[in-house]
Amino acid sequence: MDGLLSVQQVSKSYSRGEQDVSVLKDINFEVQAGDYVALMGPSGSGKTTLLNIIGGIDSPTSGRVLMEGADISQLADAELAAWRTSNVGFVFQQYNLLPVLTAVENVELPLLLLDMTKDERRRRALTALEIVGLKPRAHHYPRQMSGGEEQRTSVARALVTDPKLIIADEPTGNLDAAAASNVLDLLQTLNEKFQKTILMVTHDPGAAGRAKRTVRLNKGALVQDAGQPHGRPQ
Numbered sequence: 001m002d003g004l005l006s007v008q009q010v011s012k013s014y015s016r017g018e019q020d021v022s023v024l025k026d027i028n029f030e031v032q033a034g035d036y037v038a039l040m041g042p043s044g045s046g047k048t049t050l051l052n053i054i055g056g057i058d059s060p061t062s063g064r065v066l067m068e069g070a071d072i073s074q075l076a077d078a079e080l081a082a083w084r085t086s087n088v089g090f091v092f093q094q095y096n097l098l099p100v101l102t103a104v105e106n107v108e109l110p111l112l113l114l115d116m117t118k119d120e121r122r123r124r125a126l127t128a129l130e131i132v133g134l135k136p137r138a139h140h141y142p143r144q145m146s147g148g149e150e151q152r153t154s155v156a157r158a159l160v161t162d163p164k165l166i167i168a169d170e171p172t173g174n175l176d177a178a179a180a181s182n183v184l185d186l187l188q189t190l191n192e193k194f195q196k197t198i199l200m201v202t203h204d205p206g207a208a209g210r211a212k213r214t215v216r217l218n219k220g221a222l223v224q225d226a227g228q229p230h231g232r233p234q
Contacts, residue, residue: 003068004164004197005031005054010063012049012220023049025220027063033164036191036198038208041217047201048169050217054199055167056084067164085113089158093170095150097142097157103149104129104138107157114161128156131194132186148179155186159196166190168200172207184210 012024024046031037039047052058054065056072065073067087075083089110097106107125116124129135132152142150151171158166168187172180188210190196200211208214216223 003030004033004035005199006064006066007050007054008064008066010050010053010060010065012046012053012058012061023220024053024060027217027222029215029222031165031197031199033197034191034195035213036188036211037200038211038214039199039201039217040203040205040208040214041223043203044219045217046220047217051167051169051199051201054165055088055090056080082113085110086161087164089161089163089166091151091154091158091166091168091171093173095142095147095154095174097150097153099142102139102141103134103145103153103156106142106153107160110157110161124160125156128160129153131159131190132156146179147175148182151175151179151183152186155183155190159190164197166196166198168198170201170203172202172204180204180207 007027007029010024010027011022013020013022027050039050041047049058053060056075059073063073064071072080072083098109104122104125107128108121111121111124126135126138129138132155134149134152134156137145137149142153145153151174171187172183175183184207187198187200191198198211200207202208
């Protein structure tokens with residue numbers, strides 16, 4: 001596998017009145033192209049902050065985030081927005097689907113920022129829905145879908161731009177066991193069949209077991225980077 005992402009001495013702090021609150025402390029780790037990494041740690045350990053920095057939603061106080069050798073933490077806001085659209089797909093715990101749009105229209109949203117025709121946007125959105133097994137539900141609204149279907153729609157939206165990295169923040173947190181298993185099966189398929197690189201925050205050891213390795217944070221510090229693959233269900 002080739003190097004994709006390098007997090008180098010990343011720290012993050014926020015000002016609270018006259019006090020600086022440290023959230024991340026000198027984080028260093030690598031993600032290879034085609035990897036599937038689970039990021040674990042207790043609440044408040046900085047997992048989501050780290051995801052946001054890697055995804056270009058937030059910036060580090062110090063340190064660098066390199067994607068294929070390019071330092072994204074040095075990009076201006078407009079450059080960062082364009083980079084994020086083309087390179088990162090996001091899956092959130094809350095789905096974040098717009099209720100007034102159908103599934104295919106929700107999936108098309110990231111493509112509105114790219115230079116392509118309406119027909120091409122629709123074709124790519126339908127292909128993404130087909131990959132997640134929801135093409136027959138393309139013209140249904142979120143209120144007409146189950147929670148599992150909504151989350152699979154959000155996975156299709158993350159996939160539609162063909163990003164280099166998919167970032168999933170507690171993607172099964174709002175799902176029952178059966179729906180969660182389906183979403184994890186889907187993420188595993190995207191990694192193994194389509195070679196998508198995935199970085200997933202989860203509190204669930206079972207979900208983390210689907211990944212190839214686990215990175216652990218505690219109180220803003222990296223306490224374990226299990227680089228060797230661990231057992232995965234067949």
